[in-house]
Amino acid sequence: MSLQILINGIATGSIYALIATGFALIFNVLKFSNFSHGATMTASAFIAYFAIAGKGLGLVPTLLIAAAAGALIALVGEFVGFRRILLNHSSATYFFVSSITLGTLYEGLVTIKAGSNFFNFPRFFSTPTISMGEQVISTSDVVMFCISMVSLLVLAFIIQKTRLGRAMRAISFDRDTAQLMGINSTRIIQLTFVISGALAGIAGVFLGIKYTLYPTLGSLVVKGFIASVIGGLGSLTGAVIGALLLGVVETVLLRLLGSGYSTIATFAIMLVFLLLRPQGIAGSNVQEKA
Amino acid sequence: MALLEVKHIYKSFGGVKAIQDFSIEANAGEIHGIIGPNGAGKTTIFNTISGVYPAEQGQVFLDGKDITKLEQYKITRLGMGRTFQNIRLFSGLTVEENVMCAFDPQSRYSVVGGLLPTPNRRKEEKRGRELCAKYLEAVGMQDYIQERPENLSYGMQRRVEIARALMCEPKILLLDEPAAGLNPTEVAELTELIGRISQQFGFGILLIEHRLELVMSISHMIHVQNFGQTIAVGTPEQVQHDPQVIEAYLGKEE
Numbered sequence: 001m002s003l004q005i006l007i008n009g010i011a012t013g014s015i016y017a018l019i020a021t022g023f024a025l026i027f028n029v030l031k032f033s034n035f036s037h038g039a040t041m042t043a044s045a046f047i048a049y050f051a052i053a054g055k056g057l058g059l060v061p062t063l064l065i066a067a068a069a070g071a072l073i074a075l076v077g078e079f080v081g082f083r084r085i086l087l088n089h090s091s092a093t094y095f096f097v098s099s100i101t102l103g104t105l106y107e108g109l110v111t112i113k114a115g116s117n118f119f120n121f122p123r124f125f126s127t128p129t130i131s132m133g134e135q136v137i138s139t140s141d142v143v144m145f146c147i148s149m150v151s152l153l154v155l156a157f158i159i160q161k162t163r164l165g166r167a168m169r170a171i172s173f174d175r176d177t178a179q180l181m182g183i184n185s186t187r188i189i190q191l192t193f194v195i196s197g198a199l200a201g202i203a204g205v206f207l208g209i210k211y212t213l214y215p216t217l218g219s220l221v222v223k224g225f226i227a228s229v230i231g232g233l234g235s236l237t238g239a240v241i242g243a244l245l246l247g248v249v250e251t252v253l254l255r256l257l258g259s260g261y262s263t264i265a266t267f268a269i270m271l272v273f274l275l276l277r278p279q280g281i282a283g284s285n286v287q288e289k290a
Numbered sequence: 291m292a293l294l295e296v297k298h299i300y301k302s303f304g305g306v307k308a309i310q311d312f313s314i315e316a317n318a319g320e321i322h323g324i325i326g327p328n329g330a331g332k333t334t335i336f337n338t339i340s341g342v343y344p345a346e347q348g349q350v351f352l353d354g355k356d357i358t359k360l361e362q363y364k365i366t367r368l369g370m371g372r373t374f375q376n377i378r379l380f381s382g383l384t385v386e387e388n389v390m391c392a393f394d395p396q397s398r399y400s401v402v403g404g405l406l407p408t409p410n411r412r413k414e415e416k417r418g419r420e421l422c423a424k425y426l427e428a429v430g431m432q433d434y435i436q437e438r439p440e441n442l443s444y445g446m447q448r449r450v451e452i453a454r455a456l457m458c459e460p461k462i463l464l465l466d467e468p469a470a471g472l473n474p475t476e477v478a479e480l481t482e483l484i485g486r487i488s489q490q491f492g493f494g495i496l497l498i499e500h501r502l503e504l505v506m507s508i509s510h511m512i513h514v515q516n517f518g519q520t521i522a523v524g525t526p527e528q529v530q531h532d533p534q535v536i537e538a539y540l541g542k543e544e
Contacts, residue, residue, distance in 0.1 A: 169380065180366060
């Protein structure tokens with residue numbers, strides 16, 4: 001049973017990791033928290049749901065549609081909500097207000113289309129569980145974990161090994177200097193939003209599979225936010241570690257305390273952690289700042 | 291037309307007139323020194339030329355193109371490289387990555403191609419690394435490729451910053467107080483370095499500097515600024531004997 005809980009927790013954590021890295025990417029480059037990230041997840045998951053509904057399409061096309069939708073929403077959001085603020089070098093408060101407004105807007109649009117109903121993604125797997133000796137684990141957990149990890153590896157590759165990643169890292173340290181070195185920062189920021197949005201789309205579908213689809217699903221973004229703070233704001237590696245940790249702690253507590261107290265206990269543990277180590281796991285001298 | 295032509299530019303911040311009617315012409319192979327007391331508006335001149343903020347009046351031409359109102363990165367791509375008074379290297383990136391950042395606009399593959407390991411991308415990255423090695427060698431930093439800038443001495447950081455500016459493949463190179471914070475030996479090495487890269491790569495250099503021994507020894511022409519105005523232009527020999535310059539630097543004789 002214990003192994004089962006661990007696998008369960010890691011699978012949940014890997015979804016949180018997708019959310020947290022999408023969040024941390026924007027934080028890194030723009031130094032603000034994009035609170036419309038959650039609503040972007042919900043909206044793109046719903047778009048994917050309605051696109052595949054009744055067509056019998058599999059998980060991979062669904063994820064691709066959601067990722068594309070998320071990327072598009074983030075791209076529009078960057079242009080409508082953040083571009084002007086960025087060019088004017090305005091204070092972070094404007095980003096805060098702008099991103100919350102955008103998030104509320106997306107959520108409102110989804111509610112108009114979907115009502116306050118719950119939707120279920122079709123069953124993507126013919127065999128819902130896999131037996132490993134004594135252990136029975138859910139197929140969707142395994143698949144979600146694998147896809148999340150592949151996405152994160154692709155992300156790590158982009159950031160560490162491509163010129164886009166190099167430009168993103170340069171901008172995260174000093175946008176003005178990067179521009180004076182010939183980097184088109186507007187373009188790089190756009191692409192950062194695209195990547196972040198695509199991650200949001202994938203995470204949205206996974207949350208939908210795990211918890212059903214409803215218009216305020218995006219509030220689960222808080223988990224990703226907490227994970228990225230635990231990991232050390234801005235550090236992508238930290239965000240992943242924080243997310244996996246959060247997933248496991250949450251699952252263990254859920255098993256021990258039941259659903260009511262486990263949420264409270266999880267947040268209490270996280271608060272204590274942040275009191276003890278406010279700079280997060282990765283600390284201040286983050287090596288792989290993206 | 292000269293390679294860089296700055297015509298009668300003005301820039302003020304609130305009531306402070308940082309630049310009043312500044313003009314300069316620079317050609318390939320030339321070194322122009324810009325000197326003057328603190329607050330004379332020297333760095334503002336660089337910022338205006340390189341597009342950090344546009345001039346309020348006047349025009350800037352690079353290689354015949356009007357760049358007065360262009361965005362920073364476009365000006366850089368047209369052939370303007372610069373270094374900064376307070377070194378502005380990306381501290382989380384290695385020396386090589388810092389220099390490679392400036393290769394970004396030079397590489398010819400598309401954004402999508404940049405993500406996929408296509409043969410084209412590999413070829414471009416290889417070309418980039420070769421250029422990077424060439425420029426790091428030109429400034430004598432070839433042995434520190436994987437080092438992080440914050441672990442290097444001030445003088446070495448200056449050299450890396452110059453290599454990064456070279457990576458922009460500039461026609462005009464702006465050096466903002468490259469000798470600030472260097473000891474006399476390092477200043478001598480830097481003087482030699484600036485003269486050498488000027489010969490080797492043949493671009494025009496604009497040099498802001500307080501160390502007069504450096505400016506006077508390598509500049510072809512010198513502009514002396516004071517309170518936003520140009521008070522003298524001429525060869526090092528000429529400006530050293532200009533009464534206004536002597537007054538600005540040493541105070542008026544009673």
